[in-house]
Amino acid sequence: MAETTLNLGIDLGTSRSVIACDNGVRTFVSSYVGYPKDAVSKKLLGKDVVFGEEAIRNRLALELLRPFEKGMIKYSNFADKEPQEFERHMSVARDLLRHLIGLAKREDPDNVKIRAVIGAPALASTQNKKSLLQITSGIIDDVMITSEPFAVAYGLNLLSHALIVDIGAGTVDLCRMQGAIPTEDDQITLTRAGDYIDEVFLSLIKARHKDVDLTTNMVKRLKEENSTISDKGENVVVNLPIAGKPTPIDITEELRTACKSIVPDIVEGIRTLVASFDPEFQDTLKHNVILAGGGSQIGGLAKEIEHYMQEHLGYGKVSRVEEPLYAGANGGLLLCKDMPDEYWDELKKDTP
Amino acid sequence: MAGGLEAISDIGAYSQATFVYSGLVVESLVKRGGGAVVDCAKCSGKAIADCTKASANAVVEAGEYSLATLEYAGLVSASIVKRSGAAVGACARMAAAPVGKVVSPVARGVAKPFALLADKTGKVFKLKKKASEDALKNLETKVQGLESLADTVFKLEERIAAMEKYGVRAAVTTAPVREKKDLSENRRAFLRAIVEENKLLRAAA
Numbered sequence: 001m002a003e004t005t006l007n008l009g010i011d012l013g014t015s016r017s018v019i020a021c022d023n024g025v026r027t028f029v030s031s032y033v034g035y036p037k038d039a040v041s042k043k044l045l046g047k048d049v050v051f052g053e054e055a056i057r058n059r060l061a062l063e064l065l066r067p068f069e070k071g072m073i074k075y076s077n078f079a080d081k082e083p084q085e086f087e088r089h090m091s092v093a094r095d096l097l098r099h100l101i102g103l104a105k106r107e108d109p110d111n112v113k114i115r116a117v118i119g120a121p122a123l124a125s126t127q128n129k130k131s132l133l134q135i136t137s138g139i140i141d142d143v144m145i146t147s148e149p150f151a152v153a154y155g156l157n158l159l160s161h162a163l164i165v166d167i168g169a170g171t172v173d174l175c176r177m178q179g180a181i182p183t184e185d186d187q188i189t190l191t192r193a194g195d196y197i198d199e200v201f202l203s204l205i206k207a208r209h210k211d212v213d214l215t216t217n218m219v220k221r222l223k224e225e226n227s228t229i230s231d232k233g234e235n236v237v238v239n240l241p242i243a244g245k246p247t248p249i250d251i252t253e254e255l256r257t258a259c260k261s262i263v264p265d266i267v268e269g270i271r272t273l274v275a276s277f278d279p280e281f282q283d284t285l286k287h288n289v290i291l292a293g294g295g296s297q298i299g300g301l302a303k304e305i306e307h308y309m310q311e312h313l314g315y316g317k318v319s320r321v322e323e324p325l326y327a328g329a330n331g332g333l334l335l336c337k338d339m340p341d342e343y344w345d346e347l348k349k350d351t352p
Numbered sequence: 353m354a355g356g357l358e359a360i361s362d363i364g365a366y367s368q369a370t371f372v373y374s375g376l377v378v379e380s381l382v383k384r385g386g387g388a389v390v391d392c393a394k395c396s397g398k399a400i401a402d403c404t405k406a407s408a409n410a411v412v413e414a415g416e417y418s419l420a421t422l423e424y425a426g427l428v429s430a431s432i433v434k435r436s437g438a439a440v441g442a443c444a445r446m447a448a449a450p451v452g453k454v455v456s457p458v459a460r461g462v463a464k465p466f467a468l469l470a471d472k473t474g475k476v477f478k479l480k481k482k483a484s485e486d487a488l489k490n491l492e493t494k495v496q497g498l499e500s501l502a503d504t505v506f507k508l509e510e511r512i513a514a515m516e517k518y519g520v521r522a523a524v525t526t527a528p529v530r531e532k533k534d535l536s537e538n539r540r541a542f543l544r545a546i547v548e549e550n551k552l553l554r555a556a557a
Contacts, residue, residue, distance in 0.1 A: 181545035343547045
């Protein structure tokens with residue numbers, strides 16, 4: 001029987017890992033991996049390793065690990081100084097990737113050939129990208145690494161005169177598309193992203209309500225359920241524990257302030273990329289700013305960035321992709337499918 | 353009387369529950385018939401003959417009654433199976449119909465046995481109104497057939513549930529035709545650049 005090929009687009013994010021496949025499967029899993037602490041918890045869970053929301057729910061019985069930080073495998077920049085931690089997180093990242101591929105394969109036969117394009121942050125180092133290649137060994141047959149915002153642009157067919165802003169949990173990646181493969185000068189990576197919003201949000205709530213019992217996970221969930229910058233919506237009132245007693249607290253202002261906290265850095269990044277662009281085409285670029293990534297789902301963020309750009313830069317037109325969470329994985333899948341077989345073979349020949 | 357006893361002995365071939373009930377009915381009729389005979393013994397000869405004839409007729413009627421009971425039971429069973437078979441056939445036809453639009457040869461092949469089953473189910477257990485001795489003897493065989501048919505229907509329903517859950521996939525019997533990727537020069541250039549980047553990445557120390 002002829003061998004079938006399964007094409008995948010993968011986005012290994014700090015908060016969520018997303019996969020899109022040409023067998024129609026499209027899914028994501030929270031980038032958490034849990035290992036039972038002892039024999040009792042192993043028996044309770046019935047598994048050696050737990051992923052995603054299940055790991056978060058049972059975190060008290062698990063050693064909970066998050067293998068990615070700022071879009072890359074943790075400790076990949078400190079592989080020499082912390083080799084054991086780096087190896088540990090590499091192994092955890094492999095488990096997560098294997099789980100993600102398992103979700104995608106479903107009913108496909110085991111002998112199917114797997115090809116994938118994986119997105120990496122815009123300015124990920126060579127070491128970061130090599131780490132990503134290493135974790136795919138034995139899991140994916142043919143793999144390529146590409147810049148995540150470029151994958152978004154490719155998937156949307158915006159290969160020129162567009163500025164992609166991919167807002168994740170660990171990084172915000174900006175990429176200027178000018179009809180050629182983007183170089184380092186066309187890309188910026190900011191480290192104040194979704195996780196930074198959570199930190200700001202938590203500190204603002206604690207500053208106002210000193211006795212409130214809150215964790216980062218709780219704050220993240222509150223943000224994802226209620227995030228908005230717009231002042232036209234209803235007030236956000238939630239029950240938070242204060243000395244063990246659930247107490248209704250209005251967190252609207254704290255939430256708005258936290259969500260707005262990443263806007264100045266994003267606008268500064270846009271300004272840098274537009275200013276260094278060919279002046280004849282700067283107008284086209286500044287009126288074609290596209291938001292993608294999970295962070296772009298914050299209500300009113302596109303309008304806020306547009307407003308900030310108009311105030312500080314005198315110009316701006318911002319829109320958001322239809323499926324912000326899947327934009328990167330969709331773009332990776334399209335790249336994978338479009339890549340001619342001879343290019344894959346060429347890469348295989350050159351692989352040591 | 354002899355004719356009535358013959359009828360009773362035939363009843364012995366029928367299902368146990370019906371037989372017991374029929375037996376009770378028969379017993380009642382015989383008792384009444386027999387009682388009538390005894391009473392009639394005190395009467396004139398003509399009256400005796402009339403009573404005997406009446407009692408024999410009563411027993412024969414008992415036999416016919418038992419036959420009717422069994423026939424009814426058989427008809428009910430046949431009705432249940434027929435309606436189940438028709439429902440399965442209809443569902444299978446409905447399930448196969450949208451699939452048929454996509455892979456009609458496969459769908460037709462899949463639906464055909466269901467359709468045939470639905471058609472034949474109704475015909476298999478048509479019982480004639482007047483149950484003859486042969487029909488009664490065949491009833492037991494048909495009951496066994498009903499049970500195996502119920503098993504088959506159950507398995508088919510499981511298959512339909514699986515088809516509805518996973519969809520119908522045609523088996524790959526020929527090598528898949530590779531679509532030639534029609535890419536613009538611009539796109540090819542992008543892809544070539546990505547390949548070169550990845551080659552450098554793999555070659556890097």
